[in-house]
Amino acid sequence: MKRRVTLQEVAFAAGVSTGTISNYLNQTAPVGKDTKLKIQNAINEMGYQRNEIASSLRRNHTKSLGIIVPNVSNAFYATMFQASEVEAQKRGYTISLGNIHYNRERMDEYLRLFSNKRMDGILLAAYSIDVPGDWYSDLYPPLVVIEPPSLTLPFSTVGIDNLAASYEITKYLIQKGHTRIAIIVLSRESLRFAGYQKALEENNIPIRDDMVQELGKLETDLIAQGDREMSKLLEKASFTACFATTDLLAIGAITCAKRNGIKIPEDLSIAGFDNIPLASIVDPPLTTVAQPIEEMGRIGIKLLIKQIKRKTRAKPENIILNTRIIVRASA
Amino acid sequence: MKRRVTLQEVAFAAGVSTGTISNYLNQTAPVGKDTKLKIQNAINEMGYQRNEIASSLRRNHTKSLGIIVPNVSNAFYATMFQASEVEAQKRGYTISLGNIHYNRERMDEYLRLFSNKRMDGILLAAYSIDVPGDWYSDLYPPLVVIEPPSLTLPFSTVGIDNLAASYEITKYLIQKGHTRIAIIVLSRESLRFAGYQKALEENNIPIRDDMVQELGKLETDLIAQGDREMSKLLEKASFTACFATTDLLAIGAITCAKRNGIKIPEDLSIAGFDNIPLASIVDPPLTTVAQPIEEMGRIGIKLLIKQIKRKTRAKPENIILNTRIIVRASA
């Protein structure tokens, strides 16, 4: 690769100063008619491409945003990522990806890296992991978190009411007549578990330990994980419905059940959470709670850019989006 | 956000020169034992974070790569993107996304933008679109293309033998006894169409215009597009098998057929192309040709970094990966 031509070189060729070319290019000051012409000609002939790195150093912003997700090849995050990209691009930002594979250390690494690369802001979609403490300080670029573990963070957030949504879908299962309802969930500490618990308690259904399958951590291949967890559940308990707290887990669970000759929904109802595109395509189509995935990505970017615009750390905003139950054939 | 501390400030605090701190940080020259200590203390206390932008300007590389894909939320590209990210991260590069929505202008924009942002290299996965002519010059960063439209480009490429793979799957359909085989394809000019054509001709089966559904362009929602195209096909022709040249199109086609009461594979066999994860999950599971998607992403990055390492434009390499037919229930 050849060394690329610099502003200084085109300035020399055009017989003007670098300052006025910069003013012309950035429309930051009026430039004379024939000066413009000379400049444009030189630029065209020499194939000048502005060095944004130098520009960034001087201007002190990069017009780049970092997005950190657990796993881009998971449809949920792929969709969110895409929506973010569209929104960011519209506003002149380009975006970098940090894929952390549900792994805490990688999250820290990417946070640090993006800060060092002087990203103007960072969007973090790391449900259930929380932000490292030092990020609370203002030595770091603005951060907004999607699906925050709690609302008391000093960051703007976008998410849904996980407790309420889980409560609703569990209630739906109960209304369909189920009383033996299993759950596949990341942790008993999670809001989704709390919603399940609330619905059962309200209906005087005791929570049975053998029906709660606690994951501890999420894996990259959630479908395989859901399949395995369902088979463990099947061994130790008998139930007529199962709430798998993520669609991909639910899909794995369905696969497992079908393989074992269990008919869905006749023998076993299964409900998911997220409403990824796949949910409507699997057999049977999945009953689930819809999250406005794209909107979360878009709003995340908007909040982030808002934080960037006002230089001082603004009071964080917490946006909570609506969910709704999508009834399909699986439950 | 506070102004971040600079090397100069820590140099002052530590009582050494910026040069030796730089040498310490980059291990680019030996540094005295207690000098190290003083430096490390100052860095820790002051919370120094290196400004990679300044570093990039001076060093003339950014350790960033751009990846351009038609649509990240499409499982095929999401998977490829993810594999690329893992490979790039391993080698110390961070990656930026250009999502072009199957749109030529956006591709040009991102190419230019990434060049201006001084990405060290660009990975382009834009099947069927070709690279703008001026990129053949060496004013631009190294570029490698995944799934190249042809092998005569002056760039390194990774892909598969589309003609051979389509030929094989079509032959498979013929061997199953089908003679009325429809095809849903981007264009009659494409290699996938050529493979289909070759298989039919070899078996003296005439190609019937009413059985080739030519798309012209791909849309963001390929499943919806496949659904629509299948319904057009159903109206005008009668056939016992259909080769949809992309899994997502095939899945849309299946959805359409099922809705019309057509049994798959009893009434109609459908074959796809790509073997995305979804292919094994739909009902019925899709017979398709498997592309080594992750490997394509990984090798793409490797080729790219190879080009970056030798500064002079190297002779391009064209890697062709193997495909194989995955027989499942749909055909």
Add this chain to the structure above:
DNA sequence: CTGAAAGCGCTTACAG
């Protein structure tokens, strides 16, 4: 409207 010059925050010969 235009130019000369300082400066963004690093790295890199060079001299000692």
Add this chain to the structure above:
DNA sequence: CTGAAAGCGCTTACAG
């Protein structure tokens, strides 16, 4: 082993 100084390629007051 360490420091002084130039330079990467822009943008931005400032003066005219």
